[in-house]
Amino acid sequence: MPEAAFVQATIGDSEFDRDTAVTLREPGVYDIDLSAGWTIIGAVNGGYLLAVLGRALADALPHDDPFTVSAHYLTASRPGPAVVRTNIVRTGRTLSTGQASLFQYDEAGNEVERIRVLASYGDLDSLPDDVRTTAKPPAIPPVEQCFGPQDAPAPVPGSSAIADRLLLKLDPSTLGWVLGAPSGKGEMRAWFGLADGRDADPISLLLAVDALPPTAFELGISGWVPTVELTVHVRCRPAPGPLRVSIATRNLAGGFLEEDAEVWDSADRLVAQSRQLARVRLSN
Amino acid sequence: MPEAAFVQATIGDSEFDRDTAVTLREPGVYDIDLSAGWTIIGAVNGGYLLAVLGRALADALPHDDPFTVSAHYLTASRPGPAVVRTNIVRTGRTLSTGQASLFQYDEAGNEVERIRVLASYGDLDSLPDDVRTTAKPPAIPPVEQCFGPQDAPAPVPGSSAIADRLLLKLDPSTLGWVLGAPSGKGEMRAWFGLADGRDADPISLLLAVDALPPTAFELGISGWVPTVELTVHVRCRPAPGPLRVSIATRNLAGGFLEEDAEVWDSADRLVAQSRQLARVRLSN
Incomplete structure (x- = not known):
């Protein structure tokens, strides 16, 4: 019998996309169930959380691509229900700036803030091709x-x-x-x-x-x-x-x-x- | 005649301190007149503005020292009246996190946001003395x-x-x-x-x-x-x-x-x- 074929997942149809997908509850407010699949020991990985916030802001802002995202981590996130609340700070032609907070719930159902971010979004495909970089790729073995x-x-x-x-x-x-x-x-x-x-x-x-x-x-x-x-x-x-x-x-x-x-x-x-x-x- | 003595200004009593001093208007809200002394061509220097926001947050938060400040610059500031609006995001034993925005006024008197920051403050004097750094000071001539x-x-x-x-x-x-x-x-x-x-x-x-x-x-x-x-x-x-x-x-x-x-x-x-x-x- 042939081996089971490895079907490569695609952008938009993958575990990462499903686990970072946010659901619009009302304008600017998004629900998500934080997956236990992205934990290190018991804690939800900070980069996964940043991607969740990034998805919510990409929906809320008129531009799609994060250019700069600044996150302050307040309390440790756990797998389970969370809500992302976004605000538009400023919209411009080339850049838009937004704010977002991720909250979870305490035993009494009160929202507890986990992370707050400020972010500016733009359109990466609109940038000129000019590259004048002195940085070199890291030397990593094959x-x-x-x-x-x-x-x-x-x-x-x-x-x-x-x-x-x-x-x-x-x-x-x-x-x-x-x-x-x-x-x-x-x-x-x-x-x-x-x-x-x-x-x-x-x-x-x-x-x-x-x-x-x-x-x-x-x-x-x-x-x-x-x-x-x-x-x-x-x-x-x-x-x-x-x-x-x-x-x-x-x-x-x-x-x-x-x-x-x-x-x-x-x-x-x-x-x-x-x-x-x-x-x-x-x-x- | 002797030369006029150079009197060294001190922390708390200097031009920088006077030009970054914020005046409490109401809890969390501070007025300031942005000085024309810190401009580059016509624009107010971004570091000076960050210091103004830093002073307001130092007053608003229970900790005095900025540990990490993330600023998104929205519109260009001009010398003149401005208001800083702060919010406390979280207070902890060793770190407190706050948010602040600097606004100026358009012709109609409406507030226009110039900069928004997220910042975490602590007490630098409480940190352990341990230093394990590989970074070296820059080689600058005398x-x-x-x-x-x-x-x-x-x-x-x-x-x-x-x-x-x-x-x-x-x-x-x-x-x-x-x-x-x-x-x-x-x-x-x-x-x-x-x-x-x-x-x-x-x-x-x-x-x-x-x-x-x-x-x-x-x-x-x-x-x-x-x-x-x-x-x-x-x-x-x-x-x-x-x-x-x-x-x-x-x-x-x-x-x-x-x-x-x-x-x-x-x-x-x-x-x-x-x-x-x-x-x-x-x-x-």
């Missing part, structure tokens, strides 16, 4: 020389539901932490895709910037590294094919660190940049 | 080998009121644009202080990250480079003495660029990091 959660002989501690939904292949030179020998350099690099083969689009880039293991692991710090703030700039519509994500931390001080992420597409274009401020527990 | 607007034999084109309020001494290796020979590298570095000698504090760092000439000038692009979004992380209370500011652009594409700024204090601590997304006119 994907067959990289390792993902699926390559571990036993389940990796802390691996989680999200691992089944990603095609994440980490550069072995940033995997010392897995063997108990972190490099001491705050770097993490990986090939990145969705497990069902769906290609990247501007909304899935919001996931890509926050889907790798924390750089803190390579600095010898284990445990939870909660995001305080994350801003992403989408700079180009990604070409089909796998992405390369490179994350670097240069300043760990006073119990906080920054994570700077770059996302490169298969055409060697720098398609997204992000920076987040996160807290670390230095006692670990 | 201040006496650097050049500011005051060193020009004739007024520098585009120099402006703000130049009189800053002690800005630019690294000559990032000054090619002044001589019509931009380096092609998107870098700008300078010694930075306030002209009246007031030392830096977390609020003035919000000015420091957006006070140098645009890196675009060194990329051979002249003209206006309006900020779309700017996020700053304040990482440490700055020590007394001059600051060093280093700004880099790696990706100019599609009519947008990012500017990444680092601010270092006299004790060689990385005290602030920022990134902004700005628009450029590629036809220049």
Whole structure:
């Protein structure tokens, strides 16, 4: 018998699209059931949440593509019902700015705010082709020389539901932490895709910037590294094919660190940049 | 006769403090007259505006120090009356999050929104001393080998009121644009202080990250480079003495660029990091 054919999912018809789909309740207000499929241990991944907010704003604003999204993470989200409330701040010819908050419900049914974002949207396809970049794609070995959660002989501690939904292949030179020998350099690099083969689009880039293991692991710090703030700039519509994500931390001080992420597409274009401020527990 | 003594201004009693002071109108609402002293050509400097918003939020929130401030710039501000409207998003033990908008008035007296920010505040003095940073201070020649607007034999084109309020001494290796020979590298570095000698504090760092000439000038692009979004992380209370500011652009594409700024204090601590997304006119 032939093997079961792998049917590649498409943008608009994939697990990621279904799990980030928001339902209009009334103008500017959207319901969603946050999927347990995008959790790390018990917590819903911050990049998945950003994509949910990004979908709601794409519907609410006259422009479709996130250009810059700034998110402040307030309380930890859990799988289950949530509501996104959006406001239009300003609409312009080339850019529109909106605000959105994601809420969940406490035992009494009161809304508890999880994340608040400000975002400016535009039309990536309207931008001129001019590229004058000095940035270079990250040096990552070929994907067959990289390792993902699926390559571990036993389940990796802390691996989680999200691992089944990603095609994440980490550069072995940033995997010392897995063997108990972190490099001491705050770097993490990986090939990145969705497990069902769906290609990247501007909304899935919001996931890509926050889907790798924390750089803190390579600095010898284990445990939870909660995001305080994350801003992403989408700079180009990604070409089909796998992405390369490179994350670097240069300043760990006073119990906080920054994570700077770059996302490169298969055409060697720098398609997204992000920076987040996160807290670390230095006692670990 | 002796020279007139230079009386160094102090934090809390300086031109910068007076020009960023906000007056409580009602709970959460603050009036200010935006000073013409911080303009570049006709436009009010974005860092000065961020400091004004930062002062209002420091008053409105239970914590005093900006840790992360994300600003979306909507319309250009002009000198004159403005109002800052703040909301508390969440208060916590170590961090509080707030939102603020700066409005000015149109001819009919209607409020027009200029900038909206989300910000998380804390107490910098409560942070642990631990520093594990791989970042290095920028290599800038000694201040006496650097050049500011005051060193020009004739007024520098585009120099402006703000130049009189800053002690800005630019690294000559990032000054090619002044001589019509931009380096092609998107870098700008300078010694930075306030002209009246007031030392830096977390609020003035919000000015420091957006006070140098645009890196675009060194990329051979002249003209206006309006900020779309700017996020700053304040990482440490700055020590007394001059600051060093280093700004880099790696990706100019599609009519947008990012500017990444680092601010270092006299004790060689990385005290602030920022990134902004700005628009450029590629036809220049």
